Amino acid sequence: MQSSRNIRRYASAMAVLLASVLFLTACGSKTTDTPADSAGTAPKQEAEKPKQVIKLADLQWQSLWINNAIAGFIIKNGYGYPIETVEMTTPIMQQALVKGDIDVVTEMWTGNIIEWYKEVQSKKQVIDLGPVMDRAVQGWYVPAYMVKGDAERGIKATAPDLKSVADLEKYIHLFPDPEEPSKGLMFNCITGWECAKINRIKLQAYGLSDVINVQEPGASAALDAAIAGAYKKGEPFFTYYWEPTWLVGTYDMILLEEPAFTAECNASIQKALHDEVAMDAITSEFGCAYEDALVTKAVTPALKERAPEVVTFLEKFSLKTDDLNKVSSYMELEKKTADEAAAYFFKNYPDVWKSWVPADIAAKVESALK
Amino acid sequence: MGEFPKLNIPLAQWIDNGVDWLTVEGAGFFDILSKILLAPLVWLERLLLWVPWFVVILLVALVAWRMAGWRLAVGASIGLFFIGSVGLWDHAMKTLALVIAGTILAVVVAIPTGIAMSRSDWFERMMRPVLDLMQTMPSFVYLVPALMLLGMGKVPAVLSTFIYAVPPAIRLTNLGIRQVPADVLEAAKSFGTTPGQLLLKVQLPLALPTIMAGINQTIMMALAMVVVASMIGASGLGTEVLNGIARLEAGRGFVGGLSIVIMAIIIDRISQSMTKAEPH
Numbered sequence: 255m256q257s258s259r260n261i262r263r264y265a266s267a268m269a270v271l272l273a274s275v276l277f278l279t280a281c282g283s284k285t286t287d288t289p290a291d292s293a294g295t296a297p298k299q300e301a302e303k304p305k306q307v308i309k310l311a312d313l314q315w316q317s318l319w320i321n322n323a324i325a326g327f328i329i330k331n332g333y334g335y336p337i338e339t340v341e342m343t344t345p346i347m348q349q350a351l352v353k354g355d356i357d358v359v360t361e362m363w364t365g366n367i368i369e370w371y372k373e374v375q376s377k378k379q380v381i382d383l384g385p386v387m388d389r390a391v392q393g394w395y396v397p398a399y400m401v402k403g404d405a406e407r408g409i410k411a412t413a414p415d416l417k418s419v420a421d422l423e424k425y426i427h428l429f430p431d432p433e434e435p436s437k438g439l440m441f442n443c444i445t446g447w448e449c450a451k452i453n454r455i456k457l458q459a460y461g462l463s464d465v466i467n468v469q470e471p472g473a474s475a476a477l478d479a480a481i482a483g484a485y486k487k488g489e490p491f492f493t494y495y496w497e498p499t500w501l502v503g504t505y506d507m508i509l510l511e512e513p514a515f516t517a518e519c520n521a522s523i524q525k526a527l528h529d530e531v532a533m534d535a536i537t538s539e540f541g542c543a544y545e546d547a548l549v550t551k552a553v554t555p556a557l558k559e560r561a562p563e564v565v566t567f568l569e570k571f572s573l574k575t576d577d578l579n580k581v582s583s584y585m586e587l588e589k590k591t592a593d594e595a596a597a598y599f600f601k602n603y604p605d606v607w608k609s610w611v612p613a614d615i616a617a618k619v620e621s622a623l624k
Numbered sequence: 625m626g627e628f629p630k631l632n633i634p635l636a637q638w639i640d641n642g643v644d645w646l647t648v649e650g651a652g653f654f655d656i657l658s659k660i661l662l663a664p665l666v667w668l669e670r671l672l673l674w675v676p677w678f679v680v681i682l683l684v685a686l687v688a689w690r691m692a693g694w695r696l697a698v699g700a701s702i703g704l705f706f707i708g709s710v711g712l713w714d715h716a717m718k719t720l721a722l723v724i725a726g727t728i729l730a731v732v733v734a735i736p737t738g739i740a741m742s743r744s745d746w747f748e749r750m751m752r753p754v755l756d757l758m759q760t761m762p763s764f765v766y767l768v769p770a771l772m773l774l775g776m777g778k779v780p781a782v783l784s785t786f787i788y789a790v791p792p793a794i795r796l797t798n799l800g801i802r803q804v805p806a807d808v809l810e811a812a813k814s815f816g817t818t819p820g821q822l823l824l825k826v827q828l829p830l831a832l833p834t835i836m837a838g839i840n841q842t843i844m845m846a847l848a849m850v851v852v853a854s855m856i857g858a859s860g861l862g863t864e865v866l867n868g869i870a871r872l873e874a875g876r877g878f879v880g881g882l883s884i885v886i887m888a889i890i891i892d893r894i895s896q897s898m899t900k901a902e903p904h
Contacts, residue, residue, distance in 0.1 A: 432658065432777065433666050441776065445854065445863055446870025469776050472855030472866040476771055480857070483772030486644065487651045 323596035331622035392496035418511035459541030503579030719860035726785035738797020776857030796838025800831030
């Protein structure tokens with residue numbers, strides 16, 4: 255998630271230039287993208303009055319694939335609308351949603367496009383349907399066995415009092431930098447992402463930069479593999495990460511507490527990020543948690559007109575991030591498709607999804623699951 | 625119609641299980657391996673970073689002048705000065721440390737392996753597919769297991785560099801020794817040389833230009849791995865390239881890439897001239 259958000263942040267400037275060109279290709283790919291389920295509806299969809307196809311944006315990251323698969327399954331089998339997912343990038347999604355070329359975005363990461371999102375809502379071009387998950391966070395993690403131990407694997411709790419970043423200094427000997435064993439080692443965010451530099455700023459702010467070195471992976475796969483390896487060995491480690499992700503769903507990790515996020519602190523961090531403040535002038539005022547991201551669902555007003563019952567469902571559609579982590583983990587480790595992951599969700603979390611829809615719709619979904 | 629028969633060989637699953645098993649059971653072994661390799665690597669990097677930049681440039685210019693003439697000496701100095709002037713000196717020295725370490729490791733393994741291959745047709749036949757595999761298997765494929773076994777950093781980077789870069793040195797050592805004319809060997813034998821003398825005094829000296837050409841190729845391939853090395857946490861010029869890519873800063877990536885090219889040209893010309901400078 256973080257990857258997409260950060261890359262999108264940097265990509266948006268370029269993308270504005272290219273958007274108009276790309277938009278044409280996106281439209282072109284749509285027709286070839288038609289999934290099998292809507293094959294039954296002939297090309298002349300307009301001629302049929304009821305149940306026009308509902309199009310979901312596929313923005314190419316895992317939790318969104320799962321959310322699309324879950325929501326799509328309910329829309330298709332519960333409400334009887336054919337569905338279609340359309341691959342696109344965020345800048346293209348922004349245009350497509352306003353033009354009504356797509357109907358639903360199940361994960362709108364509002365943070366990076368907040369100005370645009372406010373504007374299109376005030377112009378009544380897009381309707382916001384509230385959060386799709388209870389928290390979307392990034393921060394500093396340690397494996398749970400460092401704090402609680404793991405009796406099954408015979409791992410003793412080596413850092414029982416480690417709860418917040420303020421406790422880190424006591425425990426740096428547990429995760430030493432092999433190149434400089436007197437210091438600790440942090441697995442940093444990915445080279446070139448903003449979070450990589452923000453983590454360095456925060457280490458400085460917490461007074462940890464002299465005792466903790468950072469190791470920076472050049473790809474998120476490298477970070478994942480390093481964490482997976484250390485976790486399987488039961489070694490203590492200290493890393494930056496984010497959720498919802500399959501990795502947090504797979505490996506039990508504890509998010510360390512940080513001073514609460516404030517606008518002033520964030521403004522300081524942003525200044526340091528853009529080199530307006532020298533690294534050695536950074537004080538404790540620069541240290542606070544990342545802001546929780548607001549991830550919501552968005553639909554077009556046209557959809558509300560033609561399928562109000564679907565919009566009512568989407569309003570209620572929301573998952574716990576912990577559950578989403580677990581479903582992502584199942585998808586990743588068992589090498590399943592998003593549709594299979596959705597089936598796993600329907601089977602294991604019936605109370606959750608049945609609370610989103612009326613009983614008759616739930617019954618239809620249930621029978622489609624068999 | 626005409627669908628390929630599905631045999632369902634769970635090869636990927638076996639490999640995953642194998643890597644998991646090695647990660648847990650081999651932790652002690654890989655820990656020691658990691659420590660052994662890391663110590664000289666860190667030492668070499670600190671040395672290169674400690675030596676003042678102008679001393680490095682002078683030394684390189686001196687070697688270039690002795691080996692290849694004043695043109696290369698001037699060109700190399702300008703090139704290195706450029707790398708420093710765009711603020712990438714430390715990155716370049718880290719990359720140089722990695723390339724040197726990878727090359728030394730490769731040569732230490734390649735020469736004996738190449739000699740063994742030249743003496744046994746059976747061993748040569750065995751090694752050929754192994755070398756093909758090392759040269760053509762996309763390096764990203766073995767990065768994930770390397771990271772799980774060794775963690776992030778210089779050690780998996782130098783081992784990946786080694787795997788990718790060692791084959792040409794092995795192949796050309798083998799080839800060079802096999803190409804020593806039979807009549808020369810016969811003449812040497814008729815003087816009563818022992819097999820050891822034959823190898824050290826006749827075969828290796830005659831094969832040296834070919835071996836050096838192989839080592840030159842190995843160095844070039846080691847340099848080609850620097851971006852991949854940075855992906856797994858070994859910082860250097862590759863980090864700049866990755867930064868450029870991640871932030872869509874084409875210029876930054878290009879400057880990093882250009883610095884890699886400059887280093888490659890300097891190292892290539894110097895090591896090539898070593899090939900030519902060794903008449904048997």
